[in-house]
Amino acid sequence: MTKEKDKDKEILAVHTAFEQFNLDERLLRAVAFMGYERPTPIQDQAIPVALAGRDLMGAAQTGTGKTAAFGLPILQRVLTGKYERPVALILSPTRELAVQIEDAVKKYAKYTKLRILAVYGGVGYGPQLEGLKKGPDIIVATPGRLLDHVSKGALHLDTIQTLVLDEADRMLDMGFLPDVRRIIARVPKERQTMLFSATFPAEVLKLSKEILVNPATVTIGTRGSAARGLTHTAYPVPAHLKPDLLTELLYEVSSPAVLVFTRTKHRADRIQKMLSQKKFEVASLHSDRTQKQRMAALDGFKQGKHNVLVATDIAARGIDVTGITHVINYDLPATPEDYVHRTGRTARAERLGDAISLVAPDEEILLREIERHLGHGMTRAALNHFDYMVPAPEKANSLQKTSGTVGPQKKTFTSSHRRPSIPRKMGR
Missing domain, CATH: 3.40.50.300 (P-loop containing nucleotide triphosphate hydrolases)
Structure with missing residues (x-):
């Protein structure tokens, strides 16, 4: 039998x-x-x-x-x-x-x-x-x-x-x-x-x-409200340093399943390429991918082959993957409702989860709108070892130019040369 x-x-x-x-x-x-x-x-x-x-x-x-x-x-x-x-x-x-x-x-x-x-x-x-x-x-x-x-x-x-x-x-x-x-x-x-x-x-x-x-x-819960058990944290950062801060945060959380949101397909691909070069197991998901590619990315994420999935809002709608511990907003979404949908991918079924947002100066207005929608402010945080004072390059490229763009990053500190330690379970 x-x-x-x-x-x-x-x-x-x-x-x-x-x-x-x-x-x-x-x-x-x-x-x-x-x-x-x-x-x-x-x-x-x-x-x-x-x-x-x-x-x-x-x-x-x-x-x-x-x-x-x-x-x-x-x-x-x-x-x-x-x-x-x-x-x-x-x-x-x-x-x-x-x-x-x-x-x-x-x-x-x-x-x-x-x-x-x-x-x-x-x-x-x-x-x-x-x-x-x-x-x-x-x-x-x-x-x-x-x-x-x-x-x-x-x-x-x-x-x-x-x-x-x-x-x-x-x-x-x-x-x-x-x-x-x-x-x-x-x-x-x-x-x-x-x-x-x-x-x-x-x-x-x-x-x-x-x-x-x-x-x-x-x-169930307040209409349009974020999930219970979800911690909201904002990391103010100059737009050109977002790639490096994202990398450092991924080292810090050491999670087996992180979902990273971007606003554009181009940005999702560039972030995937950047993280792959840093030896993360990463896939991207957006509407330009074929159905076969999208299902392969999702299946790889579900099965633990990929620890990081970079996605756009439209492509990620309906993602149902258990065990996502962190949602990282590389770019803030256009509306508070989209923020609720994005962050709803973690802290599911009464589990705990973390929603992390990288906030450039020109995104502060969006952040305040999201906070009003949530009914509370977000914790502002900073990484102690991260150098936030590195100036922007003279000719900003497509990764660093503004909060709305992404491209190859300038290495600003030695820690970004470390190999990622994920997967490793994160203690809460």
């Missing part, structure tokens, strides 16, 4: 707090197999509402367990009713998030024969068309590719019983509102709709009023 079969046998006797939801036994077995013992706050509040068939508006960040909050009720509905396929549609802003949702829902459906399929851009149509021909029960999709399949006649949405919009604020930020409206026009009016978002700007609130009918509202 294999180890997995042994575990299957063992969990038959396991009783978890998920039994309170009266889920199908096959779902309870899967939940126990995955090691879930008790629901997270959003699961505890959202699952009963979703099981009752009500529309739902959930205010929750990534890492709170919201995939199970809508995934388990959807599976329960499919298992206990007789519906034409597809029964449920889950919309995601990015292909990475779509893949992660598909993977999670498949795990919940481990002991069933239900079919779950993700369709997204950046890859060929062939395998997705084959999957659609088999009649999936649940479809996870990015809006653009979904509409491509609909326009080709490969998929019809008139059987959808449950519609989920995950990370709705990100979806609208990325310009998907017209596509979302086209999709909504194609699904039945009589349906259950669930909308999840970390922040609620005016566009999201307007959309929620249009598509939700007498919804229940589930709020």
